[in-house]
Amino acid sequence: MEFMFGIPSFVQFGPGVAKKAGEVAQGLGARKVLFVYDKGVKSAGLADEVLKALHDSNLEVLEFDGVQPNPTDTLVENAAAMAREFQPDAIVALGGGSSIDCAKAINILQTNPSPINQYDGLNTVPNPTRPLIAIPTTAGTASEVTAFSIVTDTTRQKKMVIGGQFVGATMALVDPQMTFGMPSSITASTGMDALTHAIEAYLSKGAMVPTDVCALRAIELIYHNLPTATRNGQDLEARTNMLLGSMMAGFAFNCAVLGLVHSIAHPLSVHCGLPHGVANAVVLPYVMEYNAPAALDRMKDIALAMGQPVSDMAPVEAAKLAIAAVKALSRELQIPSLEELGVPRNIFDRLAEDALLEISTIFNPREPSKQDVIDILVKAY
Ligand SMILES: [Zn+2]
Structure with a gap:
């Protein structure tokens, strides 16, 4: 028998662990954090809870709330350009697979050149990425613990599977209370x-x-x-x-x-x-x-x-x-x-x-x- 097994992320699991986002980011050495989510989690009140945790830890936060379902290369490039100006030393993603995948792709482009499309495939990202904290609000994609980011290539009209080293989240804060509001x-x-x-x-x-x-x-x-x-x-x-x-x-x-x-x-x-x-x-x-x-x-x-x-x-x-x-x-x-x-x-x-x-x-x-x-x-x- 021969196999290779592993996951990229540490996991903290339990009701209320999302409130640790600030201290976890701080523990990973962050002072400036990019906070990625979509408008749905904002209206459900979840984004404000996490934002409060980040502010309570005295972190400087830039919010990106423009995540769309099935995120595209264009969306990722625009968000990554905005992030590069801010120069975050960590990213916090809150939401379903679209938000976490989007954050992973933005993170890749903080330490690796654009365009994102060149990393379609396995183990294609050359440079290490910065700490990424993923907080899922759906029980579905498991993007919080996988080494994959799924981004739509709008030119080739296909979903890219960007996977392998430097793609996954550093820490998953898996909190059942964050899924209560899901329709x-x-x-x-x-x-x-x-x-x-x-x-x-x-x-x-x-x-x-x-x-x-x-x-x-x-x-x-x-x-x-x-x-x-x-x-x-x-x-x-x-x-x-x-x-x-x-x-x-x-x-x-x-x-x-x-x-x-x-x-x-x-x-x-x-x-x-x-x-x-x-x-x-x-x-x-x-x-x-x-x-x-x-x-x-x-x-x-x-x-x-x-x-x-x-x-x-x-x-x-x-x-x-x-x-x-x-x-x-x-x-x-x-x-x-x-x-x-x-x-x-x-x-x-x-x-x-x-x-x-x-x-x-x-x-x-x-x-x-x-x-x-x-x-x-x-x-x-
Ligand atoms: Zn799936």
């Missing part, structure tokens, strides 16, 4: 993203013992807590378990990487504007159906993690129950179909071509053809 539709879609991470990491060709352990525990936590967290956003136990699950899914896919669900979801977001979590959720059960023949034993493990009564079942039957459970969860969470999302059928060809070029496709347990991807999209319609 139920966002809880549902980001939670399905987290479930997709865990399932894809477990089925990945890059899976290894430590990622398997994290992925299975993440599947168990997410499957059993996502409906409650969606129904009642103030349920501390469900919110805690969802953040724990999404974080552990992040531990898993940071090294095991992902699969065909993400390969299809990225072009769906780029060409049709679908939120990342929705794009994953809508194709997840159909990619599981496609992958099942190549991973029957692992599909049974997934069914077991979801508490399905499959102990005495043949793997082929257990796999069917795993897929049925994911479909039922999607229905319960009111995840729409591709048709309901307004995705036109005449774009399937382009989506399939782009999906085959995604880095995650290499790690999928089955090697798909273009027609395979089109068949999956037809099923998800």
Whole structure:
């Protein structure tokens, strides 16, 4: 056996840890901090809480509140230019994956030359970056603990996966109270993203013992807590378990990487504007159906993690129950179909071509053809 496992970030987990942002930044040697977030967390009152913590530690703060969903290279370049004038010695990011990914990319451009597009790929960032503190407000992307930043290349019309050394956050402050204000539709879609991470990491060709352990525990936590967290956003136990699950899914896919669900979801977001979590959720059960023949034993493990009564079942039957459970969860969470999302059928060809070029496709347990991807999209319609 041989593998390499690690994550870039230290983690402080628990209710209230976000209030430590100031002292943590100070402990990392910061005096001037760039604070990155979006307008949604501002209106939810979360940005003010963190800002107060930063001011209480006597830090000089520049705020950047212009993060957009699926952040683009243009947005990153503009924010990075503004930051370079301020010369922060640390960055604090508050929000979902878009804010944290955006902050990672801005951080890269503080110590590495523009444009950001030249760092598409793995281990392409040459110079060390400054301390980055990530505070997630969704239980989904796990960007707070992964070494990836996803930025849309507006010229090539693709999502870049910038990953590897110097990309990840230094410290993740993972605070369930920061997810209380999340609307139920966002809880549902980001939670399905987290479930997709865990399932894809477990089925990945890059899976290894430590990622398997994290992925299975993440599947168990997410499957059993996502409906409650969606129904009642103030349920501390469900919110805690969802953040724990999404974080552990992040531990898993940071090294095991992902699969065909993400390969299809990225072009769906780029060409049709679908939120990342929705794009994953809508194709997840159909990619599981496609992958099942190549991973029957692992599909049974997934069914077991979801508490399905499959102990005495043949793997082929257990796999069917795993897929049925994911479909039922999607229905319960009111995840729409591709048709309901307004995705036109005449774009399937382009989506399939782009999906085959995604880095995650290499790690999928089955090697798909273009027609395979089109068949999956037809099923998800
Ligand atoms: Zn994802």
